[in-house]
Amino acid sequence: MTSSGPDSAEPGRQGLTVAKIAHLAGVSAPTVSRVLNGQPGVALGTRQRVEAVLREQGYQRRESGPAAILELVFHALESLWALEIIRGVEQVAREHGLAVVLTEMQGRLTPGRAWTEQVLARRPAGVIAVFSELTVQQQSQLATRSIPLVVLDPTGEPLHRTPSVGATNWSGGMAATRHLLDLGHRRIAMLSGPTEWPCCRARLDGYRAAMDAAGVPVDPDLVRVSTLYVEGGLRDGGELLRLPAPPTAIFTANDLQAFGVYEAARQAGLRIPEDLSVVGFDDLSFTRWAGPPMTTVRQPLVRMGAAAARMIVALAGGEELEQHRVELATELVVRQSTAPPSRR
Template identity: 50%
Template sequence: MPSRHRQVTLATIAAAAGVSVATVSKVLNGRSDVAPATRELVRELLVERGYVHRSALREPVATVELQVEGPLCAYSDKIVQGAMQAAAESGAAVVVTSTDHLADGVSWARGLVEAGRRAVITLAVEPTPDQLGVLIQANLPVVVIDPLNVPAGPVTSVGPTNFAGGMSATRHLLALGHRRIAYLGGPATAGSNQARMHGYRAAMEEAGVPVPAEYVRTSGFCYPHGVQEGAALLDLPSPPTAVFAASDEIALGAIQVARSRGLRIPEDLSVVGFDDTQIATMTAPMLTTVRQPLREMGAVALRMALRLAGGESVESRHLELATELVVRGSSTAA
C-alpha cells in the first residue's frame, strides 16, 4: 500500500521530523515552547501527510483569562459581556473562570501559559505582590477591573469616576431639599468606597451642610450590609430623610429595612444607589442610581490586555470612565 494511504499518527510525524510525540502535540496545540524551525518542520509534515487541514495550523487565537470572584451576578455579567464582545471584534477569545481567590505560585502562572493565555484580567479579585511577581515572570500582563484599591507596580486597571459619582448622587439629593443625608458605604479601607464617600462629603461641604459622624457608615457592598447599616441609621434619634448608598445592593437593603418599619419610599426616605445593575429596575419604585459604564469597562480592559500582550504601551496605568446619575422613582423632594 502506498505510504500516503497509511494511517498518519503523531508518532509517524514525530519520527519523520526527528522529534518526540510530545513536541508534535505542542505544535498542534499552539504552544510557544517549541523552536521556530522545529515548529515549521512539524507543520509542513502535518500538512504534507494529511494529518490536518492547513486552516487548522494557523497561529493560535489570542486568549485572555478573565477571573471573576464568586459566581456571575448582575454587576459582573455586564462587564463580562463587554469583554466578550470586544474580544469577538478583535478576533480574540476570553476564558471566564470563577474563583474565590487567585491561585498562587509559579505552577499557577505556568499553567496559564501552557493553556495558551496571553494576558490575565481580574474582576473583584486583586493580585497580591507575590502573584504579580510570578505573572510578570511568566510575561503575562494583568488588568484589574474596578479595583477596591488602585494596584501599585506594573499593573493596569480600569474603573469608574467614583468621586464624581458620589458628588452627583449627593448633589441630586441636596437639590431635592434634603439636608439630613446619610452615606452607606462598602469596606472602610477600599479605595473605591473612600472616593465615593469623599464625593459625598465634598457635595455636603459645598452646600454648607454639616455631616454628623453617625450619618457615615461603612461595612460591605452587599444586600445584608444595607439591611444592617440601614437599620442602624433608622434607629438614630434624628434619622436621615435621604441615603446615598455605595452600591445598588446596599440601597435595596436599606429600602427593605425601611419598609419593614412602615416607611414609604421615596415619600419618607429617598434612596440613591451606585452601579445601575439590573436590580435597579427590578424594584418598585425603580432605583435612582449612579450608572457605572460596566460593559465599556469590560471592553476597555480586554483591549488593554491585548495591547499589553502584544508588547504595546498604554497611555495610563489607571483609566477612569465617566459615571452618570440616572434619576428614577426612589428619590423625591424632602
Template identity: 55%
Template sequence: MLLTMRDDEKLGRITLAQVAHEAGVSVSTVSKVLNGRQDVAAPTRVRVERLLDEHAYRRTTSASREAPLIELVFHELESVWALELIRGVEKAAKAGGASVVLTESGTRQAPGPEWIEGVLQRRPRGVVLVFSALPAEVKQRLRSRSIPFVIIDPAGDPEPDVPSVGSANWNGGLVATRHLVQLGHRRIGIITGPDDMLCSLARLDGYRSALSMAGVPVDPDLVRYGDFHVEGGRERALELLDLRDPPTAIFAGSDLQALGVVEAARLRDLRVPADLSVVGYDDVPLAQWVSPALTTVHQPLRQMAEEAVQMLVRLRLQEPVTTRLELATSLVVRESTAVPGG
C-alpha cells in the same frame, strides 16, 4: 520561530543558560519553571522566577503553545455587577478571536495561591482580575511567562506597576449626594462599602465633600459601612431609620444595598420616595426595573471590562499603555428620589 540561545546572545538578551548559571540550577530546571511544571522545589522556583523578572526575560512562544483564551478572575461570581464585567470581557475577547475562562478564587483583595498554577498551565493570552491588588509573587510569575495582566478595579487603587482600569468613585459619591442636597435634603445618610476598600472611602469622601460645599454639617451618626449586598443594606438602613432624628434620604454604595434600603423602608412603613429618597451605585440593569425605578450612579462596568481587554492586547504587543485608566461616573435620575416629604 523560536530564537536560539546564540540568537539571544547576539541581541543582548539573557539566555536560559545564563539564568540557570545565576540560579545555580540546570537549564532543564529553568525550562520546567517557564513551563509551569510543579516538580520544582518552591525556593528554587522563586529564585528562578526572580531572576527571569530581573532580567526581563520574555520567552517567544509559537501561536500553537498559546491558548486563545482570556482568563477572567473574580473572588465572587454571584453578583449582578460581575455579569456586566463578564459581558464586557466576552465582547472584547470575541472581537479578538479569543474565548473567556471564568475563575473564582481568593478574597476581594487578591486571588488565592492555588489559582496561579492553573493559569500557568493554561497559558492564556492574558488575565483580567477583579481585585484590588496582586501579591508580588503572582506578578513575578505571570511576567516571567510573558502572560500580561490587567486589574479591573471597582474596589480600590492598585499599585503603580499594575495596569488597571477603574472609575471615578469620589465623583460618584459627590454627584449622588449633591443631587439629594439640591432636592432639599439635609439629613442624608450614607451606607458605603467595607471600610477596608478604597472605593468605599472614596465614595464617602465624595459624600462629605458635597455636604461641605452645601454648608451641611456631616453627622457621624448618619454614616454606616456595609458589604455591598442586599442584607447588609437592609440592616444598616434599619439602624439609620431607627435613629431619634432619622435621615430623609440615604445614599447606598451599591444598587444591591439600595434595594436593602427600600426593603428597610417598607419594614418601617415608609414610602420611597415620598418619605425616604434612595440613591444607589453601579446602575446594573436591575436598577431600572425595580419599583420605584432606582436613581443611581452609573459605573461603566462593561466599558471598564472592554478597556481592560484592549489594554491586554497592547501589552501582548509590547505597546505602551497607560498604567491607570479611570473612567467617568454619572448620575442617572429615576423615580426613587424626590423633595423631602414629596
C-alpha cells in the same frame, strides 16, 4: 531548540539562557524549565529563588504569539455587576478570536498557587483581574512570561505601571449627594462599602465633599461601613432608620445595598420617596424595575470590561498603551426613589 524555547537568549539579553539562570539560582536546568512553564513539582522556596533571578536579570520569555485565551478572574460572581463586566470583555474577545476563561475565587481576593500554575501553563494572551489582588510575586511571574495583566476596579493600589480600569467614583458620589442636597435634604446618610477599597473610599469621599461644599456638617452616626450586598443594606439601613433622628435620605455604595434599604424602609413602615429618599450606585438592570424605580449612579460596567480587554489585546500585540490608568465617567440617573423631604 527553536528560538522560542527556554534555552534561547532574549532580545537585548544575549547569553541569558536556562543554563545561566540555573547557575545563578543554584538549581538544575530542568528545574528552571519547570518554573518557566508553570509546571508543578518545584518547592516553593526554589521557585521563589528562580523567580528572583528572572526578575533581576530582566528575563522575558519570547513566545511565537499570544494564546487564543483571555483569563478573567473575579473574587465572586454573585450579582449582575459581574455579568455586565463579562459582557464587555466577551464583546472584545469575540472580535479578536479569543476565548474567555473565567475563574471565580469564591470571595477570596487573591488567587491561590494552583491558579497561578494553571495560568502560567496555559500562557493566555493576558489576564484581567476584577476586584481582585494578585500578589507581587504573581504579577512578576506573569511579567516574566510576557503575560500582560490589567486590573479592573483594583482593591488596592496596583503595582507601578500596572494597567488598570475604573470609574469616576468620587464624581459619582458627589453627584448623588448633591442631588439629594438640591432636593432639600440635610440629614443624608451614607452606606459605604469597605473603605480599604479605593472605589468605596472614593464614593464616600465624594459624599463628604458634597456635604462640605454645601456647608452641611456630616453627622458621624449617619455614616456606616457595610457589606456590598442586600443583607448589608437591610441590616445597616435598618439601624439608620431606628436612630432617634433618622436620615431623610440614604446614599449607598451600590444598588444591592440600596435594595436592602428598600426592604428596611418597608419593614419600618416608611414609603419611598415620600418618607425616605434612596440613591444607589451601578445602575444594574433591576433598578428600573424596583418599586419605585431607583435613582442611581450609572457605572459603565460593560464599557469598563471592554476597555480592559482592549488593553490586553494591545499589550499582547506588543503595543504601548497611551494610558496605564483609564477612568470612565459615571452618570447620575434620576428615577422615582428621590423627592424633597417630607415635613413630618
